[in-house]
Amino acid sequence: MIIDNLESVKFRAAQRADLNFIAELESAPENAVFIQPWSIQKHELSLSNPDIRYFIIEAVPDDSPVGYIILAGLCSPHDSLELTRIVISRKGGGYGTAAFRLLKKWAFENVSANRLWLDVKTHNERAIYLYKKMGFTLEGTLRDCIKSGDTYESLHIMSLLRSEYD
Template sequence: MIGNARIRLRPTLIDDLGYVISVETDPDNLPSITPWDRTQHEAAVRFPDFRHFIVEAGDALQPVGFVILVGCRNRHRSIELKRMVIQPKGQGLGRACLRLLKKIAFEDLGAHRFWLDVKVHNTRAKALYDGEGFVEEGRLRECVRTDEGYESLVVMSLLQAEYAARCDAGLEAAA
């Protein structure tokens, strides 16, 4: 288990997938993500290139969300933050989780590049990523099909040297 002052990450178990799917399909979260079915989550739990974690917080370490990293064995050392879903919102848990994930990606997994994509309309998440040093690389125009049409994604990344500079400046302290 990995943690900081606010949260702890523990590997997701198959028994946790009911919770994962319930959080992922919650009406507050659904517009911001493209949900997976149970089989996709099962594969991510089992496949060594993925890291699938339950996010826990509070004195009782209650589940507050989940995260998925992809490319953990990528020879190019480019790791993707595939999914981060945190509930409840507005308590700084997402920021604490993102800082911990950056530490894992760069310090534990040896990433050169840590990247993600975010839906254009998800301004709350985009502001978090901007504030945490991620740089916009471009947009994938109308690449996600929804019931209402198509949505675009913003691709963002943080490089190891940028992360190191943030650490030196004291910007990566536990949130």
């Protein structure tokens, strides 16, 4: 299923066959430092959960996979979607920006979300820059909320409201 085509990317619903691509992308050293990689089993459970949606981000026009998105909250009575994860394999090519434009369009026009939110590690400066560029507002910081080895990491909570999208 193709959602839409915008600029240089399009989305399609992820399938079980895509989980190896997703797991490899998560475990790549340049990505793993910014996320907490999941096991294939956790992805399989999430993929079958009606509250969660996986998209594979494909480059236009060759349909090659350049990343993935995981959204949660599709069953939320509060019309609040959580961008659980976005990982881009070809960094610096504009795919992240294009994927965010398409994601915002899908969330606010197709799903009628009122709020799109995410958390991001406070040291992930590249992602924070992109999120701000895409109109997300910093709501607050969860200090030392993730244990990573012997250290703790903090998360920023950021969101975009429908009224800010319009």
